[in-house]
Amino acid sequence: MSMSDPAQQAAALLADFRAANVLAADCPSRLVLGHLTSRWGTLVMIVLATGPHRFSQLRRSIGGVSERMLAQTLQQLEADGFVLRLAHKVVPPHVDYSLTDLGMEAAAHVVALSAWIEAKLPEIQGKTAMAAE
Amino acid sequence: MSMSDPAQQAAALLADFRAANVLAADCPSRLVLGHLTSRWGTLVMIVLATGPHRFSQLRRSIGGVSERMLAQTLQQLEADGFVLRLAHKVVPPHVDYSLTDLGMEAAAHVVALSAWIEAKLPEIQGKTAMAAE
DNA sequence: TGGTATACTTACAAAAATGTAGGTACTTAC
DNA sequence: GTAAGTACCTACATTTTTGTAAGTATACCA
The missing domain is CATH 1.10.10.10 (Winged helix-like DNA-binding domain superfamily/Winged helix DNA-binding domain)
Structure with missing residues (x-):
């Protein structure tokens, strides 16, 4: 759960090179996706x-x-x-x-x-x- | 609000010729759309x-x-x-x-x-x- | 012997989404 | 003069969704 997991560190690092990633809990793209897919x-x-x-x-x-x-x-x-x-x-x-x-x-x-x-x-x-x- | 509106009657009639219509409140396609677009x-x-x-x-x-x-x-x-x-x-x-x-x-x-x-x-x-x- | 991992389920609680009803300001139709 | 239509907003209540924590059965690792 802490950041001692190397796989998680790598994923976090990768996220920096990516403009947006809906799979990340705190990515703003989630909000937009939410608006477009809302009821x-x-x-x-x-x-x-x-x-x-x-x-x-x-x-x-x-x-x-x-x-x-x-x-x-x-x-x-x-x-x-x-x-x-x-x-x-x-x-x-x-x-x-x-x-x-x-x-x-x-x-x-x-x-x-x-x-x-x-x-x-x-x-x-x-x-x-x-x-x- | 009643069915005396001819435009609404026409819409209802048209719906019969269409397999599914997400714009209709009671169409089952709404449920599927809901599952696919859920959070x-x-x-x-x-x-x-x-x-x-x-x-x-x-x-x-x-x-x-x-x-x-x-x-x-x-x-x-x-x-x-x-x-x-x-x-x-x-x-x-x-x-x-x-x-x-x-x-x-x-x-x-x-x-x-x-x-x-x-x-x-x-x-x-x-x-x-x-x-x- | 205790902790971790797997894939769940269930009960309970908190949070978020949604509906309902009323109000606004004004106009046209009856 | 009364009702209906326009495009909303606000408060309040209810419903739905979602999270949290605990439990299940078993096995592997130290």
């Missing part, structure tokens, strides 16, 4: 990949999100630079959400994963059989 | 994508996992047919975990996403600046 984050990216949406449009598109969670998720994705928020100064409010270039790249991966799952679901469920949860 | 599920897939591992080997490779969470995560992934568990009947126990063919396909997407994040982290952090959380 609602993934779905928001998938919907925005089809084009810009307004807040309530997103809410209606994503089955089960609450306003609170949608707002929170959008803020995280905006902070990471994946989502662009464009508020028109009118009343009632009108806000458009869209993907940045960075967001589009990220979304591509997320969309690919979810599309794969949707396509393979029958096969996956076949194997799962009666396993619960 | 530890993603990391397990990433490590297993590099080859078979034993339980404690996985535990050491993935910074921060507890035994409890690793065991639970592996069971989910096994139930979905992504991971194969091979227990040798010896004492002390020896169990090998590896990806099934299905698991390798799934892992490819997860690995692509995490690799992209690792590569783009500097750019992402640059945009994030001082945003917390």
Whole structure:
């Protein structure tokens, strides 16, 4: 558990040469991965990949999100630079959400994963059989 | 909120022609997506994508996992047919975990996403600046 | 004889995520 | 004038997730 393990020392040393490593507990990439793979984050990216949406449009598109969670998720994705928020100064409010270039790249991966799952679901469920949860 | 909205009815109708849809709250694909994008599920897939591992080997490779969470995560992934568990009947126990063919396909997407994040982290952090959380 | 290692499971507790309900400010439709 | 729509925020309660510690059975090492 201490740093007397040579294998651990070598791993720590290697980490310095690597920009980021999701396997390291304290690597910032873990946070980003967390945002992109969060319960609602993934779905928001998938919907925005089809084009810009307004807040309530997103809410209606994503089955089960609450306003609170949608707002929170959008803020995280905006902070990471994946989502662009464009508020028109009118009343009632009108806000458009869209993907940045960075967001589009990220979304591509997320969309690919979810599309794969949707396509393979029958096969996956076949194997799962009666396993619960 | 009721089903009197024609747009919602159309969406519901369309869903019947689609095998699976992660945007629907009750679609089973959501569960699978959840397993693959869970905090530890993603990391397990990433490590297993590099080859078979034993339980404690996985535990050491993935910074921060507890035994409890690793065991639970592996069971989910096994139930979905992504991971194969091979227990040798010896004492002390020896169990090998590896990806099934299905698991390798799934892992490819997860690995692509995490690799992209690792590569783009500097750019992402640059945009994030001082945003917390 | 005691400590370490393997691969777990279980009970309990703490932490984190999420939902619910209410409020804001204003406008259009009925 | 009343209800609904817009895009949120805040407080509070509940649910879910996750961690911690202990236990299981056996064998190897000193």
